[in-house]
Amino acid sequence: MLAPTLPDLSRLNREALQTLLLAEHQERIATHQQLLRQEQQLLERDSEIETLKLLLSQLRRMQFGRKSEKLERQIEQLELRLEDLQQGQPSENAPASEGPHPSAASSAIDTPAKPARRALPAHLPRMTQTHLPKSTTCPDCGGELRKFGEDISEMLDYLPANFVVIRYVRPKLSCGHCERIVQASAPSRPIARGVAGPGLLAHVLVSKYCDHLPLYRQSEIYERVGVELERSTLADWVGGSSQLLDPLVEALRRYVMAASKVHADDTPVPVLAPGNGKTKTGRLWTYVRDDRPAGDTAAPAVWFAYSPDRKGEHPEQHLRMFRGALQADAYAGFNQLYKEDGRIQEVACWAHVRRKFYDLQQAHASPIAGEALERIAALYAIEKEIRGRPPDERQRVRTEQSRPLIQTLHEWFELSLPKLSRKSDTTAAIRYALGLWPALTRYCDDGRLEIDNNAAERALRVVALGRKNYLFAGSDLGGKRAASIYSLVGSAKLNGLDPEAYLREVLTRIADHPVNRIADLLPWNLVPTEPTPSIAAA
Secondary structure (H helix, E strand, O other): OOOOOOOOHHHOOHHHHHHHHHHHHHHHHHHHHHHHHHHHHHHHHHHHHHHHHHHHHHHHHHOOOOOOOOOHHHHHHHHHHHHHHHHOOOOOOOOOOOOOOOOHHHHHHHOOOOOOOOOOOOOOOOOOOOOOOOOOEOOOOOOEOOOOOOOOOOOOOOOOOOOOOOOOOOOOEEOOOOOOEEOOOOOOOOOOOOOOOHHHHHHHHHHHHOOOOOHHHHHHHHHHOOOOOOHHHHHHHHHHHHHHHHHHHHHHHHHHHOOOEEEEEEEEEEEEOOOOOOEEEEEEEEEEEOOHHHOOOOOOEEEEEEEOOOOOHHHHHHOOOOOEEEEOOOOHHHHHHHOOOOOEEEEOOHHHHHHHHHHHHHHHOOHHHHHHHHHHHHHHHHHHHHOOOOHHHHHHHHHHHHHHHHHHHHHHHHHHHHHOOOOOHHHHHHHHHHHOHHHHHHHHHOOOOOOOOHHHHHHHHHHHHHHHHHOOEOOHHHHHHHHHHHHHHHHHHHOOOOHHHHHHHHHHHHHHOOHHHHHHHOOOOOOOOOOOHHHHHO
């Protein structure tokens, strides 16, 4: 297209010049408006790009259900790098060289020291193998050898777990005078007329719910050692064990809900819908009682509950008898609970606030997000120093140190908002925090409360790991069974117990245990019994 030519202005009269200038002005206005529209389109496109980057970052982190601040790719790269470095180091049993290498001094500086080998656990059984010389006579003079000492070294090995069959023998005795027959009663079994003992049932449950091995994989593992256990049989054992443990789970629920502070969270669980072979989304809810950070000696515990959906009626039912502080995220289903005459007080989670800014920082290195992370980190540094101290001391420190930081953070949020686009993700993150401000700052007023809801999130990690392997629960009933077992193994872990050993002990006793003393079998109350000699020998 040819460029427009400028007319000879000397031949134009005043009116023609005015018309020319007006046309030029209108053209400039039109061009300016077009540029503004294009600029707006570019801004919207850039905003959409940043939003998509943020969503991709979040989805990549949520892919395996983890909510850590470390990205999967970074972890993988660091782990691979660490393996390469460790494999490149000399073997711990490599013989020493005859003399120092010329570059030994520089290597000692550049190469980090290999960690000292730990002693093998003393509680493990020892199998002694004595290695004698091939001859008992001296190879030099032929004299008889006598022992004057020995060298002992140890090696850690693994022997595959073994199935055993326990035979219950009940001799029949008869009286020599009246011929009355006397015989001991048959011992109770965890599952009536079942062949599985408490140890095997505990192993199946822990393998499924702690080690995340689906039942069909367990069936294949058992078949390799010559024991054929169909998946349907294992499923029946899981169902029977769960039913047997229901009274204990109910006692655990009552204990958790008797606390003055509970952490709550939930996670989706795919559930097989009956009839059509498709899956629906159920929910597993977790409620954690753990006051150890505030110096309390009460035993920690966790209770899980299953629901077929995420309606607010479910937490309302779960918390119907609870009174106190509820530490949770901003799930709208909890809102009705906070309106019931102050029975439950909302305590929001700073980790959720921090995560939003972390996502922004990872997506496009937002300077505001970076500063927000630094300010929130200062609050966490204070919490680290007072962890485990009494509530009154924690409250005093928070009043003196945390409160001023929170106030300046609030003022900084308010000053930052006018500088941001209303539709930006940074604005959304700030408004999320400001919308929860009274609940976010409530922890400063009560030393028993925590700065975040990480206790509940930690409890849900086992569900996220299992979800990767199970793919889905078989039914709503399967979801309820999972909640029961997760409650017991989670509480056992919180109290420092081996979940398998704990379940073995419980399943050994519970069939004959008085139901009005069921709380005796909770993890912190259980006193292990010594196995009988015959079982120990087996």
